[in-house]
Amino acid sequence: MAKLQLRNVKKSFGNVEIIKGVSADIADGExxxxxGPSGCGKSTLLRMIAGLEAITxxxxxxxxxxxxNLEPKDRDIAMVFQNYALYxxxxxxxNMAYGxxxxxxxxxxxxxxxxxAAKILELGDLLxxxxxxLSGGQRQRVAMxxxxxxxxxxxxxxxxxxxxxxxxxxxxxxxxxxLHHNLGTTSVYVTHDQVEAMTxxxxxxxxxxxITEQIGSPAEVYQRPATRFVAGFIGSPAxxxxxxxxxxxxxTLADGGHLAVSVPAALxxxxxxxxxxxxxxxxxxxxxxxxxxxxxxxxxxxADILIHGLFGKELLVARLSAAEHPAPGxxxxxxxxxxxxxxxxxxxxxxxxxx
Amino acid sequence: xxxxxxxxxxxxxxxxxxxQLAITIVFFIWPAGQALWQSLLVQDAFGIHxxxxxxENFQVxxxxxxxLESFRVTAVFATLVTSLGLGSALVLAAAxxxxxxxxxxxxxxxxxxxxxxxxxxxxxxxxMFNPTxxxxxxxxxxxxxxxxxxxxxxxxxxLIVISGLFKLIPYDFLFFLAGLQSIPKSLIEAAAIDGAGxxxxxxxxxxxxxxxxxxxxxxxxxxxxxFDTFGIIDAATQGGPFRSTTVLVYKVFQDGFKGLDLGGSxxxxxxxxxxxxxxxxxxxxxxxxxxxx
Ligand SMILES: Nc1ncnc2c1ncn2[C@@H]1O[C@H](COP(=O)(O)OP(=O)(O)OP(=O)(O)O)[C@@H](O)[C@H]1O
Ligand SMILES: [Mg+2]
Numbered sequence: 181m182a183k184l185q186l187r188n189v190k191k192s193f194g195n196v197e198i199i200k201g202v203s204a205d206i207a208d209g210e211x212x213x214x215x216g217p218s219g220c221g222k223s224t225l226l227r228m229i230a231g232l233e234a235i236t237x238x239x240x241x242x243x244x245x246x247x248x249n250l251e252p253k254d255r256d257i258a259m260v261f262q263n264y265a266l267y268x269x270x271x272x273x274x275n276m277a278y279g280x281x282x283x284x285x286x287x288x289x290x291x292x293x294x295x296x297a298a299k300i301l302e303l304g305d306l307l308x309x310x311x312x313x314l315s316g317g318q319r320q321r322v323a324m325x326x327x328x329x330x331x332x333x334x335x336x337x338x339x340x341x342x343x344x345x346x347x348x349x350x351x352x353x354x355x356x357x358x359l360h361h362n363l364g365t366t367s368v369y370v371t372h373d374q375v376e377a378m379t380x381x382x383x384x385x386x387x388x389x390x391i392t393e394q395i396g397s398p399a400e401v402y403q404r405p406a407t408r409f410v411a412g413f414i415g416s417p418a419x420x421x422x423x424x425x426x427x428x429x430x431x432t433l434a435d436g437g438h439l440a441v442s443v444p445a446a447l448x449x450x451x452x453x454x455x456x457x458x459x460x461x462x463x464x465x466x467x468x469x470x471x472x473x474x475x476x477x478x479x480x481x482x483a484d485i486l487i488h489g490l491f492g493k494e495l496l497v498a499r500l501s502a503a504e505h506p507a508p509g510x511x512x513x514x515x516x517x518x519x520x521x522x523x524x525x526x527x528x529x530x531x532x533x534x535x
Numbered sequence: 536x537x538x539x540x541x542x543x544x545x546x547x548x549x550x551x552x553x554x555q556l557a558i559t560i561v562f563f564i565w566p567a568g569q570a571l572w573q574s575l576l577v578q579d580a581f582g583i584h585x586x587x588x589x590x591e592n593f594q595v596x597x598x599x600x601x602x603l604e605s606f607r608v609t610a611v612f613a614t615l616v617t618s619l620g621l622g623s624a625l626v627l628a629a630a631x632x633x634x635x636x637x638x639x640x641x642x643x644x645x646x647x648x649x650x651x652x653x654x655x656x657x658x659x660x661x662x663m664f665n666p667t668x669x670x671x672x673x674x675x676x677x678x679x680x681x682x683x684x685x686x687x688x689x690x691x692x693x694l695i696v697i698s699g700l701f702k703l704i705p706y707d708f709l710f711f712l713a714g715l716q717s718i719p720k721s722l723i724e725a726a727a728i729d730g731a732g733x734x735x736x737x738x739x740x741x742x743x744x745x746x747x748x749x750x751x752x753x754x755x756x757x758x759x760x761x762f763d764t765f766g767i768i769d770a771a772t773q774g775g776p777f778r779s780t781t782v783l784v785y786k787v788f789q790d791g792f793k794g795l796d797l798g799g800s801x802x803x804x805x806x807x808x809x810x811x812x813x814x815x816x817x818x819x820x821x822x823x824x825x826x827x828x
Contacts (some may be wrong), residue, residue, distance in 0.1 A: 252729040265721035269743045277737075279729030330729070453707050 182256070182333035183208045184229070184366055189238035189441075191224055198224055200390040201238070206368065206383075211360050213369045213464075215377035216387035217413065221368040229368060230259050237349040242334060259325035262343065264319045266311040272322050273307040276329050276407035300359065307449050308470040318349045328363065335367040341376065355378055378402070386410045404522075408529035411455045411522055412509050419487060420461075420496045421527055422454040438493035439471055445530055447523060455522035458486065459496040461514045469513030473498060475506045487512065555774040567808060573801030592802035601778060602786065602803070609782040612692065613760035615697045620756055623700070624707030629737055629743075632715040643714065654766035657698040661771045664694055688779025691772045695780050698767045701702065703759060707752050714748035715741060719720035758811060783807055 184206040198221045206212045214222050221491060227233040229240055231252035240247050247255050258279075266275050273294055280290045298304045300319040311319055320340060332444035341349045353376060360367060371377055377384050378398045386393045386409075391415075394406035405411035411419045414488075424433040426443040431454055433439065441454065462483055466472070473489035473496060485505060488500045489512065498514055508510050523532040577588045596602050631641055648656070663671045666683040675682045682690055717760065718741055726736045765784045768774060773783035774789060781789065791800025 230724075230725070230728060252728045253732075257728065260727070261721045261725060262723055263719065265719065265725040267726075267740060278726070278731075282730040284733065326725075326729075351798050402767060444693075 182366060183210075183241075183243040184334055185239075185367065186225075186229075187223070187239040188242070189228060189240060190236045191221070191228060191233065192236045198390050199228070199236075202385075202387075202392050204385055204392065204395055206366060208364055209364045210371065211367045211380060211382045212385060213371060213377040213381035213383075214385045214387060214414075215371055215374060215381075216393075219413060220370055220387045221390045222372070222387060223338055226370050229334075230336055231255050256332050257331040257334045257335075257336055258325050258330045259338065260323045260340045262339040264311075264323040265315075265345075266319060266322055266326070268311050271308050271310055272303060272314070272325075275311070275322055276325050279326065279330050292327075293329045297329045300326050300328070301355075301361070316344050317352065319515075320344060320352060320357075324359070330357070330381045333366060335365050335368040337367065339371050340369075342371070342373070344493055349376075349524075356380060374416065378414070381423040386413060388413070404531065405455075406531050408453055408455065408524040408531075411524070411531075415457055417458050417497050417499070419455045419457050419522070420494075421524075422494055422496075424452065424454070424489075425500050426450055426452050433492060433494065435493045437455075437471075440472055441521070442518065444523070451456075451526035452532070453524040453526050453529075455524060456516050456520065458497040458499040459484075460520040461500070462516070463500060463504055464513055466513045468515055471516045472511075473512045473514055475508050475512055476509045477508065478505065540705045551772075559696040570804040570808070573797055573799075574805045576801075577798045583701045588798070592798045593806075596799060596802050596806070601781075604778060605781050605783055605786045608692075608778070608780065609761065612696065612764070612780070612782050614758055615696045615702060616760040616764075617691075617753065617756040619696065620700050620703040620707050621752060623747075624704050624752075625711050625742075625745075625781045627704070627708050628711035628715055629741070631712055633733065644706050648701050650707075651701065652766070653698070653702050653764070653772055654747055654770045657695070657770035658699040658700045660694060662702070664690075685774055688776055693775055693779045695764070695767055695771050699760065699764050699773055703756060708757065711745065718744050750821060751818070754814055758814055761810060761814075762807065 186202050186204045186206075189202045190197065204212070216222050224233060228235050229242075229252060231247065231254075235248050242255055242257070267278065270278065276297060277290050280293060285293075290357055291416070294307070295304075298307055301324060303318070303321055306314060306318060311322065312522055314322065314375045318362075320343075323340065340356075341352050344352060349522065357367075357380060364387065369376075369380060370395060375458045381398050382489060384396055384401055385395050388409050394410045396404075396406075401410060402529070405414060405419075408421070412421065422431065422433060422439065423436075424431040424439070426449060427446050428448065429438070430441045431439040431443060431452065439454070459470055473491055475485065475487055475489045476495075479488070480488040480502065483502055484499050485502045487500055487504075487506065488498060498512070500507040504512075524530065525532055561793050574592050575587060575589060577591065578588050583801065609752075628646055630743060631638060631645070634641060644753065651659075663669045664682060666672050666685065669682075672682040685691075720745075722740055723736055732812045762784055767781055767786065768785045769780060769788075774785045784807065787803045787807065789799050792798045
């Protein structure tokens with residue numbers, strides 16, 4: 181087991197810079213999820229940690245060793261690939277034993293390790309099968325088995341659940357958590373699925389277009405998103421954004437609409453973006469309302485209902501209890517608690533603190 | 536379970552396969568039938584007198600030491616051509632799959648010789664190995680090796696093997712390279728993380744996954760060595776010296792057209808046909824079914 185450090189890691193393909201300087205400290209035994217939209221460079225970053233992709237500049241340390249120039253096999257890592265990458269001509273047992281055999285472990289040592297992994301992952305009955313004779317979920321488990329028999333100091337996962345159906349994904353998510361709880365191995369997990377990120381992560385790294393937007397626990401990232409990008413990316417449905425100019429009476433929007441919101445004194449006179457999560461909006465009396473939403477469409481979720489509507493020209497979403505069901509066209513006065521409001525700089529997108 | 540869509544059968548399907556059938560009948564079934572019939576006949580050299588002799592031609596054939604010798608020559612030739620062809624093509628393909636810079640140029644260069652007709656390749660090599668004016672023969676002479684394939688049977692064999700390989704290696708190379716490139720990259724990467732070096736990865740992952748390709752090529756190469764090397768031998772050695780390069784196809788030609796023993800030559804053709812049919816059967820039985828993974 182070991183800690184993992186990234187120090188201003190950069191990567192260019194040709195003269196296109198894909199990773200533009202990522203730094204992160206991952207503690208020994210921590211489970212860190214790298215999350216970001218498709219194409220932002222998550223896999224590239226993971227592959228650089230694995231040694232499958234050269235680092236253009238910066239440093240990667242596993243334990244206390246700089247591993248920049250080490251071969252993948254010398255980095256003491258194991259990786260689970262999105263498409264599992266099981267060796268198709270080998271049985272499940274051979275797949276798991278392959279890495280151990282190459283490392284020259286004794287036969288019975290290999291067998292005990294394989295048996296132990298098979299037991300943890302409930303693969304006992306499948307050891308003699310070929311990968312093509314397994315279901316998606318079973319293949320996924322074999323891929324994890326192949327990683328855990330090696331007892332590496334770092335696990336790397338590249339979207340390991342994205343080929344599974346929704347139900348299996350939830351189940352495997354749970355199993356990965358359990359596995360991490362039992363083994364306590366430092367893990368880096370890449371996904372573009374924010375639910376996966378929120379549920380699995382002890383800490384998450386939110387990336388966009390080759391930079392880290394925020395590093396923090398899921399609760400921190402949700403409650404205090406560091407940038408407008410993070411605010412919009414984490415949370416479903418996405419946060420509502422209202423860009424405008426702050427003054428003494430509130431926020432004046434571009435289309436002339438006015439929001440009677442108490443803008444923190446420090447932010448007066450600036451171009452701002454106000455962010456409010458749909459789930460933090462609530463119905464109130466008209467005189468208390470922050471704004472009035474013209475209901476356009478409703479989406480019933482069961483316990484909750486999503487109300488899509490217009491405030492001036494802005495399309496906004498509110499997540500209300502299913503007891504509310506305003507008819508389309510109806511005006512709905514809504515408010516949010518002052519500490520649920522997020523302020524971002526209109527130009528840079530950086531979070532602005534009220535105090 | 537019948538999965539294919541079925542249409543009402545009219546005259547159209549027959550019309551569509553008719554040209555193919557006609558070609559097969561005219562260029563294959565008919566000559567094959569002729570050969571079969573001929574192999575049961577004995578004809579005098581002027582074609583005046585013909586006699587039906589049942590299997591006498593075959594009895595004579597298998598009692599003929601020069602025919603058995605030709606089998607041995609063919610076996611040596613086929614083994615050498617096939618193993619060297621497959622081996623070097625595999626090494627080249629693996630290397631080509633490995634290089635990143637200039638891979639295209641390298642591929643193109645390897646594929647070029649395929650465009651050269653085998654007989655021409657044989658003429659080129661014969662010329663280069665010509666004991667009096669050939670550049671390679673001269674080079675060998677310089678390092679103290681005396682080359683004369685017109686006298687030395689082993690050297691003559693080497694010459695036709697080299698000429699045969701000239702076309703075979705690019706062909707095998709193409710298939711191996713395509714096979715290697717169709718192996719998912721993540722498998723190789725997984726093996727690299729599992730600790731396997733390039734050679735180990737090749738031997739334990741790539742090569743086993745190539746086995747269907749290898750088997751297919753093995754059969755194709757054998758068929759090539761057995762049947763398609765007439766031009767090479769005729770251009771390079773004419774079967775000599777002392778029959779040391781008279782492979783089965785070449786002997787068919789020699790006995791039939793030079794020796795005018797049509798019955799014996801036809802019997803040899805029938806034997807060759809039996810060999811190619813059995814190779815094809817093996818091919819269909821195993822390639823189609825026994826895909827390794
Ligand atoms: N070998 C390469 N050569 C050139 N560009 C590449 C290469 N590999 C990746 N890229 C580019 O780098 C960017 C990041 O790719 P990467 O695979 O890391 O994205 P990702 O965040 O993992 O996306 P996804 O969620 O879709 O897997 C993409 O724009 C991609 O086009
Ligand atoms: Mg990816």
